[in-house]
Amino acid sequence: MAGARITPRAQDYAQWYQDVVREGGLAEAAEVVRGCMVIKPHGYAVWEKMQADLDRRFKETGHQNAYFPLLIPLSVLAKEAQHVEGFAMECAVVTHSGLKAHDGKISVKNELEEPYVVRPTSETIIGHFFKKWIDSYRDLPMLLNQWANVMRWELRTRLFLRTGEFLWQEGHTAHATHAEAQEEVARMLDVYRDFAHEVMALPVIQGVKTENERFAGAVETRCIEALMQDGKALQAGTSHDLGQNFGKAFDVTFQNQQGAREHVWQTSWGVSTRLVGAVVMAHSDDDGLVLPPRLAPIHVVFVPIWKSDAEKAQVCEAAHKLAKELREDGLGVKVDDRDNLRPGDKYYEWERKGVPLRIELGPRDLAAGTVMAKRRIAPLDANGKAVKETLSMQDLGVAVGRILDEFQRFLYERALAFREANTVVVDTWDEFVAVFKGEGSKFVHAHWDGTGATEKAIKEATKATIRCLPYDGQGPALEPGRCIKTGAPSARRVLFAKNY
C-alpha cells in the first residue's frame, strides 16, 4: 500500500512537486486532453475551502455572483484590440456543431456561421451585457463576480500552476469615476493579500506590474507575489484597472448626475486553482503534502492501535466517539480503522495527504484517558525525533483547536522567515547575475531604468523578470539609484525573480 517515492526537493524540485501532487491525491494530468488536468477529490476539497472563504470576502465587500456564457463570439472578443491580441494564441475555438458517422468514423457536421472562442477570461462578453444593463449613475457601481472554468492553451503546462483549462473567479466591476475604480482595484488586492496571509499561510508582496506584464487591455495591473521554496516567484492573484478601455470598446455609458453621458470605468480581478499549487509548493516537504489547517479537508486523523480483537473494539469505539465530538466543532476528522494496514503505513499515507494532526490511540492511552498527538511538522527532541504531545481525552477539542491555530501560524511564520532569508537588495550587475545563475533565484530588489527594452534584456540574460513595483513599505525604502543593467537613472528599486 505504500505510495511511490517522493523525489527530494534538493534533487529535483520540479519532480518533487509532481510527486507531492500525485501522492497527495490532488490532481493528475488528463493526458488525452492537451495540457488539462483532473482535479481529484482531495485537491478539489482544498479548492472548495478556498472558494468558500473568498466568496464570503467578496460578498462582504458588496459583490454578487452571476454567470456568463462559456462561448464568446469572435466578433465580441475582437472588439478590444489589445485584449484579442493578448489572448489570440491561447484560444480554443468552436467552429462546428453536431457530429456525423460515416464509414465507421465520427466527424464534425455543421460549420457555424461565426466561430466561438472558449472564454480565456470574460471582460468582452461581460462588456456586451454591461452595455445593456448600465444606463444611469444609479446603476453604478456594478459589482459582479463569476466562478467559472476558462481555457488558455499554453505550450508548457504544470498541474495547477499552468493548465489548459483552469477554475477561477473573475470579478468584473463598473464605476462612475476612475478614482472609484482605482479604490476597487486596491480593495480587492487587499482581499487577496488577507486571504493569502490568513488562510493560505502564505506571505505575499503587493505591487504594480510593469507595462510588459500588464493584462491585455488594462491600464494598470496590480498583483500579489509569493516566494516558493526554490526561490522562484509565483503570481498568486491580479487586480486590473481597465480604465475606460472596455467601456469605450463596448460603448458602455451612463448618465451622470448632471445629465451628461460618460463611459464607465472598469476593473477586473481574479485568482484561480493555481493557488492550490502555490499552497503545495510553499509548505510541503520531502515527506509530501503539508496543508495549512484552514485549507485542510481533513484536520485530524485518528489511528487506533490494537493487538487483539477485543482491544480493537475498545480503541475504535473511543476513536469514533472523540471524532464525533471534534466534528461537532466543525473539524474534518477521519478515523482510520482499516484492518489491512499497519499503523506505520497509515501514518505514511496521511502525512502524504497533508493532514495537519495525527492522533494515535492505543489500549494504554485509553486506560490513562489520554491520546498521543503528532503535528504534520513537529519540533524535534534532543535525539532528533519528532515530538508527540500527550493530550487528555477530556476537552480534546480545545487542545486540538489550539494546536491547529498554532500550526496555521507556524506555517505562515516559517514561510515568512524563508522569504526574508531569500530576499536580497542587489546594486551591481555581477551580483545580480550571480543570484540567478543556473537554477538560482531569490526575491531581488534592484534598480531598473524603467524601459521595456532593459526589462527584456535582463530577462534574456538571467531569466529573471520584474515581478512588480512593490507598494511602498513592501520592500526597501523607495530611493533613487542607477539601473543594474544600463546604469541609467532609476527612481526606485523593483522586485525581480524567476517565476512560475
Added chain:
Amino acid sequence: MAGARITPRAQDYAQWYQDVVREGGLAEAAEVVRGCMVIKPHGYAVWEKMQADLDRRFKETGHQNAYFPLLIPLSVLAKEAQHVEGFAMECAVVTHSGLKAHDGKISVKNELEEPYVVRPTSETIIGHFFKKWIDSYRDLPMLLNQWANVMRWELRTRLFLRTGEFLWQEGHTAHATHAEAQEEVARMLDVYRDFAHEVMALPVIQGVKTENERFAGAVETRCIEALMQDGKALQAGTSHDLGQNFGKAFDVTFQNQQGAREHVWQTSWGVSTRLVGAVVMAHSDDDGLVLPPRLAPIHVVFVPIWKSDAEKAQVCEAAHKLAKELREDGLGVKVDDRDNLRPGDKYYEWERKGVPLRIELGPRDLAAGTVMAKRRIAPLDANGKAVKETLSMQDLGVAVGRILDEFQRFLYERALAFREANTVVVDTWDEFVAVFKGEGSKFVHAHWDGTGATEKAIKEATKATIRCLPYDGQGPALEPGRCIKTGAPSARRVLFAKNY
C-alpha cells in the same frame, strides 16, 4: 421605475414565464451566443442556495466532488456507441486553436489533430479515468460528483428550462455489483425527491422512464416529474443505471474478493439550473416571481415609510436595527430606504423579485412598537384585500421564522393541491384526446401496451409523452387493463403529460 407589464398566465403562459424571469432579475437570453443565457445575480443566488443544500446531501451520502476536463476528445466520446449517437447532434466542437489577424479580419489559426467536444455530460471522460483509478474491490464503491457547465445545442431554447449551456451537477459512481448500483440509483433519486419537497416546495412523482426516453447508454433511467401550472410536466432530475455499458466500453475492471476480474457497474445522476425554471413556473403568479423561503436570497424586505426627514431618520434607524437582528438569525434581509421611489413602487419591485415577506414600518408603527408584515401571497379579507399581520418588534425574529416556515409549507401544499386537481385516471382514447386537446395538459394515468411504436403514435396524435412508470404508491394502484390507444393488454397504468 416600474417594470414592464407581466402578461397574465391565462393570456399567454409562455410569455408570462419569460416576463416573470425578466422582471424577477433572474436571467436573460445571451442573444449573441446561440441558445445560451446569462444568469443574473438574483437568479444565480437561487442556484447557489440549491447548490449548497444539494452538496450537503451528496456529502452526507458519502460522495466527494472532483473536476474533469471540459473538452472530450472525439475518440473518447465515441467509445460508447449509443451514447455518442444520443448526443451527436447537440455537440459543440472545438477544431482549432489560436487566432490570426489578416486584412483587418480575425480568423482561426491552427487545426487540431483531433477535434474535442465540449462536454454534453461526462460519462465518457470519467470512464477514461475510472479505468486508471479502479483496480480492486477495495477501490469500490467510487462515489464522485462534479459541479460543472455543459453544452447541448438544441433548436428550441427557453431560459433555464432548455439552454445551450447550463450549469449542473453530475454524480458518477462505480460499484462491485449491479444490486449496489441499483441501490445508488434509487438512493439519489430519493435525495432529489426530498430536496424538491423540502427545499423547492415542489411535489414530484418518482418513476422509471420508458426505453424511448432513457439516457443514451443507460440500461434504466429513473426520474422525478413535477406538474407546472399549465398542466405540463417538467422532468426535474434523473438517475441512471448504466449497467456495465460504460465499464465495458472503457474496460473498467476490478479484482473481486475471489481474485477474478469483473467490469464495474456504474450510475450517473444529475440536476441542473433547469430547477430554477421549475421553481419559477410552479409557484409564481401574475404579480411576478414567488420563491419558497428556503431558496429566497432575500427573505425579508423592510420598507420604511416616512413623510418628513425627521421621520425618515427614525424609521430607517429602526428598520436597520431590526434587519441586523434578523440577519443574525441567518436570514437574507434588505432595507429599501431609497429616496427616489414611493413605497408602492418598492412593494411592486420586491413582489416581482419574489421576496417572501415584506415588512412596512412607519412612524405610528414605531410609536406602537410594532411592524406590518405582508406575505408575498397573503390570505384575503372579507373585502378581498390582502391581509397584513401586525407583529411586535420584540422577538420579531421568532414571528418571522414562523411565517417563513408557514409560507414554505403553504407553497408545497398549494402545489400539491394543484397537482391533485390536475391529475386524472383515463381509460378511453376519446377522453385521453380531450385532455390534451389544443394547449391542454394534465397528469394522466392511463394504460399503455408497452411498445415504443404505440408510445410514438400517442405522442404524434396528442403531443403527450410517457413521463414515467411511477413507483408503486406514487399513482393509482398497479392493475392490468387495456392500452388506451391499441386496446392491447397492459400490465399497469403509466403517467402521461405534455412536457417541457
